[in-house]
Amino acid sequence: MCGIAGLILRQGQIPDAMTLQRLTAALAHRGPDGAGHHVSANVALAHTRLAIIDLAGGDQPLFAGPAALVGNGEVYNYRELRELNQLGCATGSDCEPPLHLYRRDGMAFADTLRGMYALAIHDRVARQVVLARDPFGIKPLYTAEVAGGIAFASEPQALLAAGLVQPRLRAESRAELLQMQFTTGAETIFEGINRVLPGESICISDGSVTERRRRAALSEGGPVAATEEEALARFGAAFRDSVEMHQRSDVPYGMFLSGGTDSAAVLAMMARLNEAPVRAFTAGFDVPGAADERERAAAFARAAGARHATVMVSEHDVWRHLPEIVGAVDDPAADYAIIPTWFLARRARQEVKVVLSGEGGDEILGGYGRYRAAMRPWWLGGKAPRTRGAFDRLDVLRQPPTGWRDGVAAAEAAVALPGRTRLMAAQALDVADWLPNDLLIKLDRCLMAHGVEGRTPFLDPAIAEAAFRLPDSLKVRGHAGKWLLREWLARNFPAADPHKPKQGFTVPVGAWIAAQGGKLGPLVAAQPGVAEIARPDRVEALFKAAAGKREGFAAWHLLFYALWHRRHVEGLAPQGDTFHYLSLR
Numbered sequence: 001m002c003g004i005a006g007l008i009l010r011q012g013q014i015p016d017a018m019t020l021q022r023l024t025a026a027l028a029h030r031g032p033d034g035a036g037h038h039v040s041a042n043v044a045l046a047h048t049r050l051a052i053i054d055l056a057g058g059d060q061p062l063f064a065g066p067a068a069l070v071g072n073g074e075v076y077n078y079r080e081l082r083e084l085n086q087l088g089c090a091t092g093s094d095c096e097p098p099l100h101l102y103r104r105d106g107m108a109f110a111d112t113l114r115g116m117y118a119l120a121i122h123d124r125v126a127r128q129v130v131l132a133r134d135p136f137g138i139k140p141l142y143t144a145e146v147a148g149g150i151a152f153a154s155e156p157q158a159l160l161a162a163g164l165v166q167p168r169l170r171a172e173s174r175a176e177l178l179q180m181q182f183t184t185g186a187e188t189i190f191e192g193i194n195r196v197l198p199g200e201s202i203c204i205s206d207g208s209v210t211e212r213r214r215r216a217a218l219s220e221g222g223p224v225a226a227t228e229e230e231a232l233a234r235f236g237a238a239f240r241d242s243v244e245m246h247q248r249s250d251v252p253y254g255m256f257l258s259g260g261t262d263s264a265a266v267l268a269m270m271a272r273l274n275e276a277p278v279r280a281f282t283a284g285f286d287v288p289g290a291a292d293e294r295e296r297a298a299a300f301a302r303a304a305g306a307r308h309a310t311v312m313v314s315e316h317d318v319w320r321h322l323p324e325i326v327g328a329v330d331d332p333a334a335d336y337a338i339i340p341t342w343f344l345a346r347r348a349r350q351e352v353k354v355v356l357s358g359e360g361g362d363e364i365l366g367g368y369g370r371y372r373a374a375m376r377p378w379w380l381g382g383k384a385p386r387t388r389g390a391f392d393r394l395d396v397l398r399q400p401p402t403g404w405r406d407g408v409a410a411a412e413a414a415v416a417l418p419g420r421t422r423l424m425a426a427q428a429l430d431v432a433d434w435l436p437n438d439l440l441i442k443l444d445r446c447l448m449a450h451g452v453e454g455r456t457p458f459l460d461p462a463i464a465e466a467a468f469r470l471p472d473s474l475k476v477r478g479h480a481g482k483w484l485l486r487e488w489l490a491r492n493f494p495a496a497d498p499h500k501p502k503q504g505f506t507v508p509v510g511a512w513i514a515a516q517g518g519k520l521g522p523l524v525a526a527q528p529g530v531a532e533i534a535r536p537d538r539v540e541a542l543f544k545a546a547a548g549k550r551e552g553f554a555a556w557h558l559l560f561y562a563l564w565h566r567r568h569v570e571g572l573a574p575q576g577d578t579f580h581y582l583s584l585r
Contacts, residue, residue, distance in 0.1 A: 002073075003027030003028075003030030003031050003047070003048040003072060003153075003154045004047055004070045004071065004072045004120055004153070005020075005153040006046060006120055006151070006152050007146075008042070008151075010042065010207035011042055011127070013149065014042065019164065020046055022161055023153060026155070026158035027048045027154055027158050029451065030072070031049040031050045032451050033049045033050055038070070041124075045070045052074065053093060054093045054250065055250050057091040058092065060093075060095065062096050064090075064099045066124040066125040067103055067121055067123050069119060069121045072119075072139050073116040073117035073118060073134065074455070075094040075113050075115040076115040077114040078095075079248075081113075085100070085101065087100040094248075098113060098132075099121060107213055111215060116138035117132070117139055118131075118133050119131070119133075128205040129203075129205075130203050131201065132201040133197070134198065135215050136199075137199075138440050138456060138459055140195070141196040142195055143202075144194070145192065146165070148207060149206075149208075155330050155445075156568075157330035157568060160568070168191040170187060170190070172187075173187060174189060176404050177189060177557075178390065178401060178404075178557055178558075179392075180389065180390070181333060182332075182333045182433070183332070183407070184407030184408060185410070185433070189331070198217060217464060219464070221469065222469070223419075223469055224470070224471075231474050231484055232491070235463075237466075239488070243269040243273060251353040252279070253356065254278065254279030254280060255278060255281070255355055256281055256355055256358070258358070259295075259296030259300070261361070261496060262367075263300075264498070266358055267301070267493075268489065268492055269457075271304040277307045278305075279348075280301050281308075281309050282298070282309070282344075283340035285314075287508040287512070300496060311340070311343050319579065321342070321343075323575070323576075323577070325339060327568070327574050328342070332561075334556065336507040339509070341442055342449065345452045349451060353452060354454075355447070356457055357455070358456075359435075359456045360456050360463075361458040362481070362482065363431050364463055364467050365458075365481070365482040365485050366423055366427060366472075366475030366481050370426065371423055371475075372479070374423065375422050375423050385430075389404055389405075394550070396539060396558075411433050412425070415428035415429050415432055421472050423472045424468070435459075467484065479501075485498070509552065510548075513543060513552055514552065517544045518544060520555075520578075522536075524539055524558055525540050527562040527565060529569060542554060542558070543555050563581070572584065
């Protein structure tokens with residue numbers, strides 16, 4: 001996992017060296033092991049390296065004939081691509097095969113890649129740059145139209161830090177963030193900065209986009225009939241293959257272990273594939289009555305013979321580090337799981353450089369309760385997801401948010417393909433936006449803040465092919481989701497007790513905020529970004545009432561936004577704890 005950036009200007013223009021240096025410096029945390037540049041005529045590419053595969057020979061940019069490549073992420077099937085296509089690679093880097101495939105296949109080069117990646121290839125003969133992002137959007141990539149052409153980077157903050165874009169906010173995306181905790185579509189919250197969409201490849205020539213193509217993460221069509229045994233066999237084979245590939249690394253690796261079925265399955269397969277004990281890391285909280293997965297995770301670890309480390313996340317630690325945690329999430333996702341993820345990454349970095357995690361299991365295998373609601377017709381209580389926003393009927397904001405669900409509605413229409421069931425459409429909706437723009441941003445930014453690479457074996461083409469088009473009955477049974485995974489665990493790792501009702505994962509932000517509500521409320525209300533959109537007296541009242549579930553959730557969104565605005569709009573680097581940072585003038 002690394003950082004990439006670059007400039008693609010119109011013919012005759014020369015990239016500014018200082019701008020390239022600023023882009024590189026802003027991405028140094030993503031690649032603390034080295035940096036490289038490629039400048040040719042009107043194009044400049046930059047790379048910061050986190051060395052994972054081919055430690056000695058994998059420095060970037062990589063070159064083949066008239067083409068140069070910088071990449072972020074991992075192409076897991078690099079060995080197979082090399083051998084099958086007889087590519088004649090000069091290094092052992094996983095990113096070199098895509099470069100040779102581009103020279104042979106052009107814009108179709110990414111169709112056979114299996115992994116998480118954001119790639120930039122400069123073709124000096126064709127005078128073009130091709131940007132490509134993996135189908136699930138595991139690795140981030142952003143573009144901006146700038147004076148003289150187009151800039152790109154792994155993170156929006158790099159484009160801001162380089163002075164290429166000003167931090168002006170889109171009101172529509174801000175409303176999405178406040179109401180849903182994430183933003184949708186190609187447009188980010190920053191005016192002028194866009195996401196390269198998951199699975200998208202774009203060609204840029206003479207400072208303008210000339211071609212776009214898209215590789216879908218999920219197959220089209222409706223359910224394909226399969227018996228229970230057939231489905232279990234196909235999933236088991238695909239899961240083993242995926243975890244095995246996701247373990248390819250020349251540095252130590254481990255995993256994040258919760259008390260849920262997704263990470264239990266990853267642990268079980270890793271234990272089967274590794275002779276040495278798996279290194280597993282679990283977070284817990286110091287709030288009485290909070291959902292604490294340490295005991296259950298420890299039982300899983302003992303059953304699998306894993307080396308298990310736990311991280312206690314205390315209220316004191318949260319207030320001390322929250323400004324830098326939120327500051328890491330430049331493309332904002334107000335998911336409270338950023339808190340334990342950040343602390344887990346900090347602890348894991350003491351032992352490993354790569355971690356596997358269970359993100360994507362719910363989306364691919366049908367785990368969320370909202371999926372079961374979406375399956376029911378409206379007269380039986382069925383409802384579309386995300387119809388209620390966090391601030392509905394709380395009378396806190398100066399103006400009721402409007403249009404905040406427009407992006408979700410557009411995605412709903414796009415994923416409602418012929419033959420798909422309600423469940424499949426709900427899964428596809430989450431894969432389109434919730435997954436890349438919330439869960440995967442959380443994982444990417446919190447881990448990269450500590451120089452750790454996060455890998456997601458459930459988000460693999462082989463897993464999607466084996467599971468997504470299964471009949472609904474093999475995903476949801478009664479009140480239980482992920483039925484196929486639960487049954488696989490029952491047969492392969494019974495210690496996980498997979499048919500036990502799921503305990504929802506929560507972070508006690510409401511309790512933490514309620515304990516400090518009288519102090520936090522006035523500080524948050526006084527922030528310029530918050531004062532612009534919310535009534536100060538109602539903000540203070542909201543924080544005093546944060547012990548309530550809805551009030552606590554909304555207060556967390558405002559606290560996140562206040563800290564995020566300080567860092568990424570006002571440009572104030574984190575200093576001191578949360579209270580000190582919010583009090584700075």
